[in-house]
Amino acid sequence: MNSMPVFAVIGHPNEGKSSVVATLVENDRIRISPRPGETMESMTYPVSIDGKDVIAFVDTPGFQNPVQTLGWMRKFRGSESEVFEAFLAEFRDDPGMAHECELLTPVRDGAGIIYVLDASRPLRQVDKAEMEILRLTGRPRMAILNCKTGEEQFLEEWKTELRRHFNMVRTFNALRATFAERMRLLESLRALEQDWEDALGLVVDVFARDWRRRNAECAALVCDFLRRVLGMAETAHLADPGRKAEVEARLVSRLEERIRQEEETLHEQVCLQFRHDRRSFVLPEQSVLRQDLFSRTTWTVLGLSKGKLVAAAVAAGGAAGVALDLATLGSSLGLFAAVGGATAGLAALFQGERLVRGKVLGLGIGQRSVQVGPLDTVQWVFVLLDRFLLHYWYVIHWSHAWRGEDFLPALVDEGGKQGFTSTWSREARGLCAEFFKVATAGDDSRAMELEADLRRFLEEELERMSRL
Amino acid sequence: MLVRLLVMKHGMRLGDYLDLEWFLEKDRILDPGEILDRDRKIGLAAQAGALPPKLQGAYWLERRRDGSSGGLPSRSLCSVLIALRLLFGFGGLLAGISLVRALLLYSGIEPVNVSVFLLLAVLPQAGLSLLAAGLLVCRGLRRTEFRIPLRPLFDLVWRRPGSLSPQAGFVRALILRRGWPARMLGWESLRLLHLGGFCLAFGSLAALAVSVAVTDLAFGWQSTLRIGAQGMHTLVTALSAPWSWLPEPWGLTPTLLQIEGSRIVLKDGIQALASADLVAWWPFLCMCLLVYALLPRFILLASAHWMLRRAERRFVHPDLGRIVDRMQAPLLGSARAGEIPAAPLHLGVSAAAGTEQSELQGQAGIGCVLLLPPELVGRIRDDLLSGLTRRVCGYPPGRVIPVSLDMDGIRQMLDDCAGIDWAGGFERYVVLIEAWQPPIRENLLALTLLGQENGRGRNLILVLCGRPSGGDWMTAPDAAAREVWSDAVARLAPLRVDIFGAST
Numbered sequence: 001m002n003s004m005p006v007f008a009v010i011g012h013p014n015e016g017k018s019s020v021v022a023t024l025v026e027n028d029r030i031r032i033s034p035r036p037g038e039t040m041e042s043m044t045y046p047v048s049i050d051g052k053d054v055i056a057f058v059d060t061p062g063f064q065n066p067v068q069t070l071g072w073m074r075k076f077r078g079s080e081s082e083v084f085e086a087f088l089a090e091f092r093d094d095p096g097m098a099h100e101c102e103l104l105t106p107v108r109d110g111a112g113i114i115y116v117l118d119a120s121r122p123l124r125q126v127d128k129a130e131m132e133i134l135r136l137t138g139r140p141r142m143a144i145l146n147c148k149t150g151e152e153q154f155l156e157e158w159k160t161e162l163r164r165h166f167n168m169v170r171t172f173n174a175l176r177a178t179f180a181e182r183m184r185l186l187e188s189l190r191a192l193e194q195d196w197e198d199a200l201g202l203v204v205d206v207f208a209r210d211w212r213r214r215n216a217e218c219a220a221l222v223c224d225f226l227r228r229v230l231g232m233a234e235t236a237h238l239a240d241p242g243r244k245a246e247v248e249a250r251l252v253s254r255l256e257e258r259i260r261q262e263e264e265t266l267h268e269q270v271c272l273q274f275r276h277d278r279r280s281f282v283l284p285e286q287s288v289l290r291q292d293l294f295s296r297t298t299w300t301v302l303g304l305s306k307g308k309l310v311a312a313a314v315a316a317g318g319a320a321g322v323a324l325d326l327a328t329l330g331s332s333l334g335l336f337a338a339v340g341g342a343t344a345g346l347a348a349l350f351q352g353e354r355l356v357r358g359k360v361l362g363l364g365i366g367q368r369s370v371q372v373g374p375l376d377t378v379q380w381v382f383v384l385l386d387r388f389l390l391h392y393w394y395v396i397h398w399s400h401a402w403r404g405e406d407f408l409p410a411l412v413d414e415g416g417k418q419g420f421t422s423t424w425s426r427e428a429r430g431l432c433a434e435f436f437k438v439a440t441a442g443d444d445s446r447a448m449e450l451e452a453d454l455r456r457f458l459e460e461e462l463e464r465m466s467r468l
Numbered sequence: 469m470l471v472r473l474l475v476m477k478h479g480m481r482l483g484d485y486l487d488l489e490w491f492l493e494k495d496r497i498l499d500p501g502e503i504l505d506r507d508r509k510i511g512l513a514a515q516a517g518a519l520p521p522k523l524q525g526a527y528w529l530e531r532r533r534d535g536s537s538g539g540l541p542s543r544s545l546c547s548v549l550i551a552l553r554l555l556f557g558f559g560g561l562l563a564g565i566s567l568v569r570a571l572l573l574y575s576g577i578e579p580v581n582v583s584v585f586l587l588l589a590v591l592p593q594a595g596l597s598l599l600a601a602g603l604l605v606c607r608g609l610r611r612t613e614f615r616i617p618l619r620p621l622f623d624l625v626w627r628r629p630g631s632l633s634p635q636a637g638f639v640r641a642l643i644l645r646r647g648w649p650a651r652m653l654g655w656e657s658l659r660l661l662h663l664g665g666f667c668l669a670f671g672s673l674a675a676l677a678v679s680v681a682v683t684d685l686a687f688g689w690q691s692t693l694r695i696g697a698q699g700m701h702t703l704v705t706a707l708s709a710p711w712s713w714l715p716e717p718w719g720l721t722p723t724l725l726q727i728e729g730s731r732i733v734l735k736d737g738i739q740a741l742a743s744a745d746l747v748a749w750w751p752f753l754c755m756c757l758l759v760y761a762l763l764p765r766f767i768l769l770a771s772a773h774w775m776l777r778r779a780e781r782r783f784v785h786p787d788l789g790r791i792v793d794r795m796q797a798p799l800l801g802s803a804r805a806g807e808i809p810a811a812p813l814h815l816g817v818s819a820a821a822g823t824e825q826s827e828l829q830g831q832a833g834i835g836c837v838l839l840l841p842p843e844l845v846g847r848i849r850d851d852l853l854s855g856l857t858r859r860v861c862g863y864p865p866g867r868v869i870p871v872s873l874d875m876d877g878i879r880q881m882l883d884d885c886a887g888i889d890w891a892g893g894f895e896r897y898v899v900l901i902e903a904w905q906p907p908i909r910e911n912l913l914a915l916t917l918l919g920q921e922n923g924r925g926r927n928l929i930l931v932l933c934g935r936p937s938g939g940d941w942m943t944a945p946d947a948a949a950r951e952v953w954s955d956a957v958a959r960l961a962p963l964r965v966d967i968f969g970a971s972t
Contacts, residue, residue: 013906048801050508064909067874096909121904121935124843125872149935210800213793217500220790265496272500448648452786 005055005196007189008042008106011116012130013062016146019174020116021045021059022400024182026275030059030400042102049206054199058111060103066129069100073136083136084108104137112192113141115166119158120151131165140193142168144185148175167192175399179211179466211466212459214273219458221273222388223451225266226381229259230439235371244370251372256294263293263384267391274395281398288418289390293383302386302419303379308429313378315430374440381436382429386419389465393420396466420465428457479781482652483542484529489642489649490541491532492787504794511795524795525788544636549656556664564671572679579688579730579738582749586707589672590756596665597764604771648783655776662769669761673754680750687749688732688741697728708752710759720755722748834888835863836896836929839881839918842870844900847941856942857898860929860968863891865898873901873911878918895926900970903932903945907956919963930957933970942970 009017022030025045042060046053063069069087076083084104091097107113113134117127134141143166145158155171162169172185183204190200234251238244271281283289291297304312421429435450480488495503507528514527533540571585642649679685689700701724705712708721722730722745729745732738738746836857840848854864869884871877890896897918901911919928932953934943945953950969957965 013908049798050512051799051801062906062908066908067872067876067910071876096913099909122843124841124902124905126905126908126910151935151937206798206800209797213797216790216793220787223786269500275501448786455786 003199004053005189005193005199006044006058006106006109006111007055007114008058008060008103008111009114009116010060010103010107010130010134011062012066012118012127013064015062015116015118016148016174017062017116018059019399020114020144020146020172021057023174023177024057024185026400028275028277028400040099040102042106044106047203049202055196055203057114058106060106061099063103063126063130063133064099065097066126066133069097070129070133073133080136080138107134107137107139111139112189112196113137113139114189115141115143115162116146117143117158118148119145119155119171120147120149122154123157123161128161131161135165141166142170142188142192145169145171146174147171148173176397177399178468179396183207212463215462215466216455216459217273218270218392218462219455221266221269222385222458223455225262225388226384226435226454227439227447227451229262229375229384230381230436231374232258233371233374234258235369238370247370248372251370255372260293263387266388270388270392270395274398275400276395276398281395283394287390287394289387289394293387298387299379299383302390302421303382304419304422304429308422309379309382311426312382312429312433315426315433376440378433378436381432382419382421385432386421389420389461390418392462393465420461424461428461431457479777480526480529480785481780482649482656482776483545484526485652485780485783485785486541486545486639486642486649487533488525488529488785488788490638491529491536493638504799507791507794508797508799511797514795521792521796524792525785528791528795541636541639541642545639549660552660553663556660557667560664560667560669561671564668564673565675567668568672568675569679572676572683572685574683574685576684576686577738579686579732579741579746581732582687582689582730582753583691585687585753586756590753590760593665593669593672593757593761594764597761597768600662600768601764604768652776652779652783655772655779659769659772659776662765662772666762666765666769669757669765673757673762676750676754676757680754685750686738686743686746687753688730688738688746689727690732690734697724697731700731701727704752707756711755718751719748720751722752833891834866835891836861836865836898837885837888838865838868839871839873839897839899840868841900841902842872844902844941845870852942856900856931856970860898860931860966861896861927863896873899873914875910875914875917878914882918896929897926898929898931900931900933900942901953902935903949903953904935907953912956912960915957915965916960916963919960919965927966928964929966929968931968931970944969 009021011017018030022028025047027045030043030045040061042058044056044058046056048054072090073083073087076086078086085108088101088104088108091101094101115131115134143162145155145162147155159169168188168191170185170188172181177185186200186204186207190197190204232255234255236247236251238247271277288298288301291301303309421432424432431450431453435447435454438447438450510528510531511524513531514524517527519527568589571589572580574580639649691700701722704722704727711720714720726745726748729742730749732741838853838857840853850868853868857863857865866888867885869881871881888895899915899918905911915928915930919926930953932945932950933941934945934949937943950967954967957967
């Protein structure tokens with residue numbers, strides 16, 4: 001038995017073997033083609049921890065002669081343990097049996113077997129021949145039902161047949177697999193062979209820890225992004241007061257571009273955290289993320305509804321007022337909190353949906369300069385967060401096995417709003433609104449305290465989304 | 469490095485935090501994988517050195533500094549602070565010396581006025597110290613952060629960021645953008661001010677002591693008010709209360725007689741005064757400077773220092789946790805193997821060709837034979853099958869033979885069909901293929917075997933059907949499957965095969 005668990009991913013051509021490997025090892029570069037027979041040689045993809053390989057998956061070519069192979073094996077007169085060695089010796093130089101030799105070599109060398117099949121099609125004789133060959137290996141083996149088209153009418157038929165040949169049967173769609181499903185699959189492999197339990201346990205633990213670390217990184221990235229964007233302003237010298245409108249328009253355009261670039265950098269960093277090549281990651285056609293950040297559509301679809309926006313602003317304004325009330329040792333009877341909340345609520349009610357274009361701060365300092373920004377409508381923080389979360393959602397659902405097809409994961413839809421923030425608790429929305437308030441006001445020490453809270457909340461939220 | 473780490477064990481300093489921000493800013497443009505690799509290596513080195521977890525952040529910083537070329541913000545800050553410390557230190561010292569020297573000018577005609585000395589050299593310093601202490605107490609009671617309006621100051625001093633070095637520009641931007649560096653710098657500024665005050669007091673005391681040692685000074689007091697020596701004695705006793713416990717023989721407080729003996733009455737001159745009484749004042753003045761100027765300033769300097777260290781120690785940089793996490797988390801990797809070039813499957817058609825012989829025996833009336841996958845037997849109505857063969861070759865199926873598309877199956881089928889009398893003398897085989905199954909080598913070899921004419925006319929027609937759907941087992945194939953099968957069959961040339969798509 002190998003000390004390092006090795007799993008040969010075996011199956012009929014075009015059943016999704018390479019996709020399973022690509023998803024498990026998070027490798028965008030594995031060739032995945034809709035055309036059968038593209039994998040000509042076995043390729044080993046090790047998973048390493050601190051540079052030391054701990055498990056490996058071998059992507060193998062598909063069976064090309066299962067009936068002939070099984071026939072030969074049945075006719076073999078030697079002991080069962082010698083059949084594979086004899087088969088490989090017999091057909092080593094036969095180009096027609098090259099695929100069989102390639103896929104059986106790692107099994108002969110001690111690899112466990114992951115048999116991948118497309119359960120959305122009916123069972124056929126060749127499949128039975130393949131299963132029988134694998135049963136003859138006597139190796140630990142698991143079957144993965146990969147429903148490529150999503151149809152499950154043959155699922156039970158497959159399960160019944162597979163249970164006769166395999167130690168374990170699992171359903172796993174390589175293109176839709178979430179993090180939790182990947183973890184469950186690895187856990188199942190752990191139970192396949194006792195000698196591999198420790199190594200696979202370590203891999204599962206490290207995968208889980210790594211995922212948490214990625215979420216923490218993403219939460220930090222978005223908080224940093226928010227702080228940068230919310231504090232952004234553009235200032236220009238105004239030589240001629242008559243050209244104020246022109247200068248303002250130029251500044252607005254420059255500010256918008258800076259915010260767009262910051263968001264693009266954020267999205268790219270999130271992609272990289274999850275080992276996706278930004279160039280291969282494509283947003284769905286229908287996604288609101290394809291809309292410009294400053295478009296009406298973005299604001300209509302993302303962010304909070306008016307009622308929730310006002311409630312969040314009231315909570316944020318009230319929180320600031322509470323601090324003043326505390327400073328008076330309660331003598332104000334909560335007056336500051338009430339006034340602060342009401343003021344913020346009214347501001348959100350009337351200005352909550354104003355775009356940056358509608359917010360041009362022309363601060364004349366002796367009629368010599370013009371300033372645009374920082375952003376002053378609380379809805380901004382929710383729109384920006386929604387766009388981040390939406391992008392994160394696409395990224396974690398973007399399979400490493402996916403190659404070019406459109407895919408739209410399910411999203412929340414609440415009263416026309418499709419963002420995630422609208423489903424958050426009142427406290428969470430209040431926290432975001434308060435963060436916006438202090439970040440735009442330049443209250444750095446308070447912003448830092450809130451940022452720590454916001455990070456913690458977002459980490460939990462990302463963890464929750466990962467497990468959906 | 470270990471020494472520096474031990475110095476940092478009480479927490480990172482302002483300069484360290486600035487460097488931390490500097491490196492984090494540089495990391496923003498790096499690939500996360502690259503950052504992970506680097507930080508994990510640092511983490512493993514820290515583990516190898518059995519470094520306690522709380523020192524790992526500092527260790528990371530030291531390693532980054534070691535690997536960094538060029539200046540660092542901490543060095544820029546350090547240069548500025550050294551210059552300012554020298555300025556405040558020497559400035560204070562010189563100011564103290566010059567102040568006391570000016571007050572101690574004595575030419576033998578008029579003694580140094582003790583009251584003036586106290587008013588100008590001691591009381592202002594004591595008053596400022598008291599004010600600073602009062603502000604600190606107020607701040608402590610209100611439990612709010614001490615704030616020095618540094619933003620306008622920095623804006624004023626560094627108006628042209630472009631003219632600064634990148635490191636200095638970064639420090640400026642950071643202090644203006646974030647709250648915590650400004651707060652720490654506030655404490656640093658306060659410490660600088662107290663350093664200046666301390667040096668001023670020290671300079672005053674030193675100047676007094678040296679003047680007494682190297683010159684002949686006479687001290688006296690005078691007043692138009694009728695307070696008398698008793699009144700002055702009461703005041704002196706009150707002022708010397710802090711050191712009244714020290715032995716009297718040391719002469720740190722003038723006695724009533726000495727006070728009486730050193731009273732200057734202008735119209736009488738100083739000739740009548742005793743020299744011993746005139747010099748009895750200097751220990752008292754030294755103690756006043758020590759107790760009311762030097763010691764309070766020293767306490768304030770120490771408290772500002774302590775407050776700065778406390779602010780640094782209590783500050784938790786939000787990204788330090790991420791860094792330590794990256795150092796401690798095992799690095800998960802997967803090899804990026806190169807792609808395998810695609811190549812057509814080797815069929816070995818030539819080897820298979822001509823290996824089979826079949827003899828057709830006369831059997832009238834059979835237009836075509838339909839070969840059906842065994843799994844489809846009984847699933848497709850006969851009329852549909854009949855319509856299918858009529859459509860593709862013009863004949864109804866004379867026989868429908870369930871056969872799997874492998875060599876053994878086809879050989880068996882050909883044996884079974886031997887002797888059929890084919891209509892028109894042409895053998896017509898229609899093969900229904902589930903095109904969603906990829907054309908594996910076995911299938912293609914079987915087709916090759918089936919297509920061998922052996923001198924007799926034989927038509928081979930493939931009908932491709934798609935995935936079963938809603939009980940319909942003869943659906944149209946999708947374009948991709950059709951293309952895959954067409955390509956595979958094309959590789960069987962010169963074997964001629966006609967391909968049709970099934971459709972109900």
